[in-house]
Amino acid sequence: MDLQTLFSGILASLEPVRLFWGFVGVTLGTIVGALPGLGPVTGIALLLPLTFGMEPLSGLLLLVGIYQGCMFGGRISSILINVPGDPAAVVTTFDGYPLTQKGRAGFALTLSALASFFGSIVGFIGLAFLSVVFSKFAVKFGPPEYFALMLFALISTSGILEKRPFKAMIVTVLGLLMAMMGNDFVTGEMRLAFDSPYLYEGIDFVPVTIGIFGVSEVLSRIGKADYTLFKEKIPNTDLFPKVREVWENFGAMVRGTFIGFIVGVLPGAGATVATFLAYGVEKKISKEPDKFGTGVPQGLASPEAANNASVGGSLVPLFTLGIPGSGTAAILLGALMMMGLKPGPLLFQTSGDIVWGVIGGLLVANIMLVILNTVFVPAFVTMIRVIDPYLVPVVSALCIFGIYVLNYRMFEVWIMLIFGIIGYIMRKLGYPLAPLVLALILGQTTETSLRQSLIMSEGSWSIFFLQPIAAVLMLANIAMLLWPLIGSLRARRNKEAVGR
Secondary structure, eight states, X not given: OOHHHHHHHHHHHTSHHHHHHHHHHHHHHHHHHHSTTTHHHHHHHHHGGGGTTSOHHHHHHHHHHHHHHHHHHHHHHHHHHSOOSSGXXXXXXXXXXXXXXXXXXXXXXXXXXXXXXXXXXXXXXXXXXXXXXXXXXXXXXXXXXXXXXXXXXXXXXXXXXXXXXXXXXXXXXXXXXXXXXXEOTTTOOEESOTTOGGGTTOOOHHHHHHIIIIIHHHHHHHTOXXXXXXXXXXXXXXXXXXHHHHHHTHHHHHHHHHHHHHHHHSTTTHHHXXXXXXXXXXXXXXXXXXXXXSOOHHHHHHHHHHHHHHHHHHHHHHHHHSOOSSHHHHHHHHHHHHTTOOOSTTHHHHSHHHHHHHHHHHHHHHHHHHHHHHHTHHHHHHHHHHHGGGHHHHHHHHHHHHHHHHHSOHHHHHHHHHHHHHHHHHHHHTOOSHHHHHHHHHHHHHHHHHHHHHHHTTTOTTHHHHSHHHHHHHHHHHHHHHHHHHHHHXXXXXXXXXXX
């Protein structure tokens, strides 16, 4: 790849008609991303018919704009009303919503937009310059490596490493049990389905996520006589972060970006895994990990950068190998094939002008998005201030609408309501909500990778230590589990030494 080829792709995406469709894509994507439960997969699937009859590059620019716009938009409802727009935005609620409760909604929206833009730009650069290198690395990830990676994500981000891990462990195990519901891919037997045909394919994490976070938030609000986010008008100076504040969070953006891009390259991992990993790493290296979840800017900036960097990463295996790096990339794979393109090693040779036009369009889309998501921050804050007295019915309607349109069945709505009650009870009893969703999302991939690995090794657990990448990850997992024990032993020795 040379810079002239990339520049030609950018110019192709700037032609008036294509620029128009790119703008339509990022606008629709932002709106869809902000609606609870929809996300990029549903958004692209619903809007795919718009591309029928369009010339390939214009259609792909529309879809890529929707993809990137959903990643930007998912943070809006997470920050403002504690309802994640999509699963990848779950982590954004951890510190984004507490910032809103502190009256810093504008700050949180702008900081997350800048982090998203930085992650997107680096993801674009990685897609343009490192496609071949990272695609070769991704091919080396087999079942042992995936199991070690999923285990790393569960351990580092579930709360098991905190001072009081018992409640986090209970919630994580519950999430893993829920992930086992449905058809066993090895034996074909039904597990934990309770003779319900709705559970034969397992339980969808989207209604669980919206119920745990959105509905439980509604129930919490109902129980309070006076709950308003904005009792006083927010000065315009508080709507945007200062240069110093952005610089203080730049390191978190960088770390989240690289995690997001690398995880995005791995087929099947996706943005959700990237955001949880980024948050876990940030919390682990922080000098004040106990403050995470109370409105720590680094806990917002890093996952948002990871979320958006994963877009460029997921397109690497899609373009170079024909392997989707995420569920959304799988929809794009179908769109490419529908338009007569053949993703794989020869794509750049047979349809290079279209591919580089899409890559160039990704850069243009990000510029549009950062303008859209910073200039209109006052509008977002004003909107939420106006509707604050009506927030309970608004959030309830968004949750029910977002879940119902998934499959147009009431079953998912009932699942959402049940887990909303469960989430409300967990809040009251002090149980963390995030580990349940994390374990449910990663549980099936973790179990599948584990069982595939043991089948490959004829039941020998040594396979996880004979593969170099898997061995490094497994050693990291063991070190993380032992570190709190070592810390407690050191503290006990120091206490005994002082007592003497």
